[in-house]
Amino acid sequence: MPTVSALRASLETYRGQGDRPADFGSFWRRRDAAAEACAATSTATELPSKNLLAAYSRVCVASTDGRSLTVRVIEPRTSGPHPVVVMFHDLGRGARGWHHMTRFVALGYGVVALEARPWSADVTEGWELGPRGLELAQVIDDALVSAHLALSLPWVDATRVVTWGEGLGGALAIDVAAVLGQRVWRCAAANPMPADFRGAWESGFEKGAYAGLRAHFRDVDPTAARADELFSALAYVDAMSFSPALESRFLVGVGLDNDVSAPSSQYAAFNRATCERALISYPKWGHERINDFEDELLGFLNDRQADKSAA
Secondary structure, three states: OOOHHHHHHHHOOOOOOOOOOOOHHHHHHHHHHHHHHHHOOEEEEEEOOOOOOEEEEEEEEEOOOOOEEEEEEEEEOOOOOEEEEEEEOOOOOOOOOHHHHHHHHHHOOEEEEEEOOOOOOOOOOOHHHOHHHOHHHHHHHHHHHHHHHHHHOOOEEEEEEEEEEEOHHHHHHHHHHHHHHHHOOEEEEEOOOOOOHHHHHHHOOOOHHHHHHHHHHHHHOOOOOOHHHHHHHHHHHOHHHHHHHOOOEEEEEEEOOOOOOOHHHHHHHHHOOOOOEEEEEEOOOOOOOOHHHHHHHHHHHHOOHHHHHHO
């Protein structure tokens, strides 16, 4: 069993297994254009609230496959424009409650939070059709639609757009920030997954979002004869493929005792990023909400020193 210092040292240079597809950028630019077109038409329903600081609403918008999505929106009642946190929740969990999300209003932020559609959680689902057939590609499309919805809101400060998520939501925060490029100011992720599919499979990591790999190689391809084809398709939805395109400031929190999202895969996504970045690791924390990282997140959102220095 390696010591904490030895584990950290081994992960600091780990960059995962597999290459970013040559047409990765053009593939996602096409899908992003479709997502932006979807966000142009939406219907909002304001919810009753006695909160004098924020207005709450649910917005219905169609995704790229025609499926109706629901997005939670919190608008600060003070005069704008306002920065916005575009939130994504974890696999198997619903969107965070209104009360929890309202904490961002104290920092002057509005919130746009996607209520993700039910998903099989099998990352291999649809791979036979190539990357365009992957269910996970549609999940990323949904996230892009919600981000473009945020950008379209009249009260949003388009120079202060943040993506943030936990687990699967952390990977979506990375994916969206990478595709939107300079339109995202900051990106933060806690225990992001999935990433480094091949590395997870080779190391025997088979839980959480990676469980579908085990089922695939037991039931569909027991001799791994088509492994290269599978991982070539999965590279298009791998957070490790998105992170090199990040242009925002980037913050990642990793629980080193995580048995749901492999710490090595999280480091792979982080280490491939070339933007201004920081990673905080927690030796005795797993795939869970990490209180210290929650505090770091609030500081990350409230710290404009780097922007003042750049100016």
